[in-house]
Amino acid sequence: MQGRPVNSRTPSPAPTVRCPACGGPSRYAPDNPWRPFCSQRCKLHDLGDWANERFRVAVQDDPDEPPAHPPH
Secondary structure (H helix, E strand, O other): OOOOOOOOOOOOOOOEEEOOOOOOEEEOOOOOOOOOOOOHHHHHHHHHHHHOOOOOOOOOOOOOOOOOOOOO
16 A cells, blocks of 8 residues: 655745845745844834834724814
8 A cells, every 4th residue: 555645845945025124135934033124133123113103003083082182
């Protein structure tokens, strides 16, 4: 009796993506601890931009919700 055929394919290489911080190449793989960034420096730079509110998530105001800060 023959067993199942062995899958002889090698795993495909990890894709290379553009680092969102510097634009350089970055391996998008589980063994890249900074993914999608290319380095710890780029990852921390991006985090700093969020912390300094250079980046924001756009939201739509709900017309039924009272304002967060009432006018004076």
